[in-house]
Amino acid sequence: MPGLILEGGTFRPIFSCGVMDALLDHGLMFDYVIGVSAGITNAFSYLSRQRGRNLEVVHRYRHDKRYLGARNYLRDRSIFGVDFVFDTVPNELLPFDWNAFHAYQGRVLVGVTNAETGKAEYLDGMLLDRPSTMLRATCAIPIYFPPVEIGGSIYYDGGLADPIPIVKALHDGSTKNLIVLTQPDSYRKTLSRCTLIAVRALRRRYPQLAKTLLSRPKRYNDTVCLCRQLAKKQPGRTVLLQPPEKLDSFEKDLDKLDRGYQMGYQLACARMDDIRRLFA
Secondary structure, eight states, X not given: OEEEEEOXXXXXXXXXXXXXXXXXXXXXXXXXEEEEHHHHHHHXXXXXXXXXXXXXXXXXXXXXXXXXXXXXXXXXXXXXXXXXXXXXXXXXXXXXXXXXXXXXXXXEEEEEEETTTOOXXXXXXXXXXXXXXXXXXXXXOBTTBOOEEETTEEEEEGGGTOSSTHHHHHHTTOOEXXXXXXXXXXXXXXXXXXXXHHXXXXXXXXXXXXXXXXXXXXXXXXXXXXXXXXXXXXXXXXXXXXXXXXXXXXXOOHHHHHHHHHHHHHHHXXXXXXXXXXXX
């Protein structure tokens, strides 16, 4: 069962969009897809086989204040226009192909972080509803997004507890994997000022989540190390793709976003023989 593992990163996964469009151009559909935040959100256009859709969303709406702008805090308590991004765009303006999506025969998992436990949970992506509730949850970065309630539980961004869900994939039996990261090889995560602000804001109500935030840099760096080890020791079973240069999570320049997309597309094409071997 070949798996596709996707890191998030707001606009950094434009790199992953290029990778997934290359997969579509070469007729490759993974049986198992797992990811977090914008990584797994973008994957739904891959699962619905809508080549170029993610890039078109960026071109149309990156500078639309309804999509991203400070005024959205007044309505959505988020810098993003949550209803606009997850409902209006896919259901009205740039329609998501629900029929093609439901024809997908594999398994898709959306990583989220339980606010009470601080632990990762994985939702069945095939149960996605029209308002894209679980995608709102996996993208709910503290401070930037409000938390999302699903089934009586409160969730935040899946990347907080499990930023690169390769261990979950291995446990699920996906032993041949394409891992797509959105940071270059030189990147090492450190405890940022924004994270410390989020910890102070959340630690009284969600103390376990605050602990998860504080331990996130080590967990992230350890997971990247695991990914590299798998790619080195099991080259026929693991393909690791990373952008050759740093991408900005909140990139505004459409030319730079296009460049990030092309990085992913070209790198995937260059490694296509290796990727095909995962299906053997």
